Amino acid sequence: MRLDKYLKVSRIIKRRTVANEACDAAHITVNGRPAKASHDVKAGDVLEIMFGQRVLRVRVLGVAETVGKADAASLYEVIGTEKTEG
Numbered sequence: 001m002r003l004d005k006y007l008k009v010s011r012i013i014k015r016r017t018v019a020n021e022a023c024d025a026a027h028i029t030v031n032g033r034p035a036k037a038s039h040d041v042k043a044g045d046v047l048e049i050m051f052g053q054r055v056l057r058v059r060v061l062g063v064a065e066t067v068g069k070a071d072a073a074s075l076y077e078v079i080g081t082e083k084t085e086g
Contacts, residue, residue: 001063004037009064011072012049055082
């Protein structure tokens with residue numbers, strides 16, 4: 001599944017266009033490498049998402065085309081959050 005779609009389906013980012021813009025601005029890495037919105041996400045990948053001064057690190061547990069709001073968090077596991085200096 002495309003990275004931008006995964007971020008929307010898992011509800012890490014609310015809208016796919018916002019996820020696409022974050023990828024274009026190099027705010028998202030997959031397994032330590034900057035990733036484009038079209039990057040193929042699979043179970044086991046580690047994503048780092050930069051939200052301003054915070055970095056959210058998650059591990060992909062599963063990929064699904066559609067999922068309910070209550071089950072969205074089951075697609076990933078939060079590894080950690082950090083606050084960057086700046």
